[in-house]
Amino acid sequence: MADSKQPRYDQKKRAALEAAAAVFAEHGYHGASTTAIAERLGIKQGSLYYYFKSKQQALEEVCAYGIEDYASRIDGIAAMALPFAVRLLAVFQSHLSAFRERRDAMKVYTDERLYLPESARTELHARGSGYRKTLEALFARAVEKGELRADLNCHFAALTVIGIGNAWGDLIVRDDSLDTTVLAQQCADLILRGVVQANA
Amino acid sequence: MADSKQPRYDQKKRAALEAAAAVFAEHGYHGASTTAIAERLGIKQGSLYYYFKSKQQALEEVCAYGIEDYASRIDGIAAMALPFAVRLLAVFQSHLSAFRERRDAMKVYTDERLYLPESARTELHARGSGYRKTLEALFARAVEKGELRADLNCHFAALTVIGIGNAWGDLIVRDDSLDTTVLAQQCADLILRGVVQANA
DNA sequence: CTTTGATTCTATAGGGCTATAGAATCCTTG
DNA sequence: CAAGGATTCTATAGCCCTATAGAATCAAAG
Numbered sequence: 001m002a003d004s005k006q007p008r009y010d011q012k013k014r015a016a017l018e019a020a021a022a023v024f025a026e027h028g029y030h031g032a033s034t035t036a037i038a039e040r041l042g043i044k045q046g047s048l049y050y051y052f053k054s055k056q057q058a059l060e061e062v063c064a065y066g067i068e069d070y071a072s073r074i075d076g077i078a079a080m081a082l083p084f085a086v087r088l089l090a091v092f093q094s095h096l097s098a099f100r101e102r103r104d105a106m107k108v109y110t111d112e113r114l115y116l117p118e119s120a121r122t123e124l125h126a127r128g129s130g131y132r133k134t135l136e137a138l139f140a141r142a143v144e145k146g147e148l149r150a151d152l153n154c155h156f157a158a159l160t161v162i163g164i165g166n167a168w169g170d171l172i173v174r175d176d177s178l179d180t181t182v183l184a185q186q187c188a189d190l191i192l193r194g195v196v197q198a199n200a
Numbered sequence: 201m202a203d204s205k206q207p208r209y210d211q212k213k214r215a216a217l218e219a220a221a222a223v224f225a226e227h228g229y230h231g232a233s234t235t236a237i238a239e240r241l242g243i244k245q246g247s248l249y250y251y252f253k254s255k256q257q258a259l260e261e262v263c264a265y266g267i268e269d270y271a272s273r274i275d276g277i278a279a280m281a282l283p284f285a286v287r288l289l290a291v292f293q294s295h296l297s298a299f300r301e302r303r304d305a306m307k308v309y310t311d312e313r314l315y316l317p318e319s320a321r322t323e324l325h326a327r328g329s330g331y332r333k334t335l336e337a338l339f340a341r342a343v344e345k346g347e348l349r350a351d352l353n354c355h356f357a358a359l360t361v362i363g364i365g366n367a368w369g370d371l372i373v374r375d376d377s378l379d380t381t382v383l384a385q386q387c388a389d390l391i392l393r394g395v396v397q398a399n400a
Numbered sequence: 401c402t403t404t405g406a407t408t409c410t411a412t413a414g415g416g417c418t419a420t421a422g423a424a425t426c427c428t429t430g
Numbered sequence: 431c432a433a434g435g436a437t438t439c440t441a442t443a444g445c446c447c448t449a450t451a452g453a454a455t456c457a458a459a460g
Contacts, residue, residue: 009436030230031315034418047438049419085396111311115231139395148395156386157395159371160364167363186356194394195339195348195357196285209406234448247408249449402460409454416447424439430432 016041016051017065020058021104025173029059029112060120063113066105070098071127074134084142085192091135092165092184099169100180107173110166132158161191216241216251217265220258221304225373229259229312260320263313266305270298271327274334284342285392291335292365292384299369300380307373310366332358361391 019040023032034055035045052058073094077087099106113124139154164187172178219240223232234255235245252258273294277287299306313324339354364387372378 163367192394192396194392196392
């Protein structure tokens, strides 16, 4: 009973989440209509409220879904003992593939989460700033070990890396032909070495 | 007659543009109501249509206003014969102060222009991709001169620089305490030298 | 003071949207 | 098949929104 019913519901709930993500991503939260989300799911507008209490709750869930695995993956990267260069590559790789795999939800998380009320944003904010802090610590440790310049501002560097990831994520979402693996390598390479001639 | 009337109109039209920019920036295009824009201007909702043909046209004008000086300034930078490092700093400086000086309009340009119909986006797109091409050429020339690594992907580098500028611009808009001069220096420094120890 | 054009106001048509309530249908299980 | 819960549908209340039309007000010029 509970075995056969739950999976069916969960499956459709997931589909509802993805439909909401897709419509939010395309039209923005305010520009999206519950009718459009329902249509994408193949049900009528009113039926959507079987899965979501309200439009706003749908946004909350899409945002949480978007950041979920993206945020958790960095802990894995931080746990491994690897050279900084490898870790940084992994960070970009993870960031960019999150945009590929959950493109709509990630886009919604980055672009639409502002429209949530303070209370709803708090939990999301914790995940997001946890990500930033972990990344920052990753830089700091590499500086201590002498892998990176001693004068590096780690806070600045971490925010910039996230910014680059989001900027390319935005482009990835709109261009399927972009190769995330190549892109991640280019990003890591740029941040590591800069653009100046090594012997200059 | 034409001397005394036009200035009065132009002044208020500009104010209307800035009111629209502020409300679009805060609530997004779809989330913004013409009532809110009018209220900020101190007039009634219906009166707004004396200045704008439609809500969409207001968005177009705000976007154009946002990108206007930002896009034109890079031509000045490209025209001057200066070392690449100085130019890159100027690019970041110009990009970030555009977000400071026209914060709302710039934010609207970057976040909301997608909601314009194709036709309206074409002209804006020309300005935007002109900016990108100029920046790309700037990188390419520096590579030719041996100032930068020969293996640098200039297209990638230009897009990343723009991405960084927009990412920090987003943060600047929401945090007045950030110093754009310092930030521009940090950005330029990071891109030029990277994070790795010079003697590593 | 009167005229004339510029600017703003009031009022409203017409539409779309969210959320709810209750009926209908489906599907499983006994 | 019959019962009961799960899922979807129909219909609608109630709200806010954009855009327009025509009246009212203001301000400069004669």
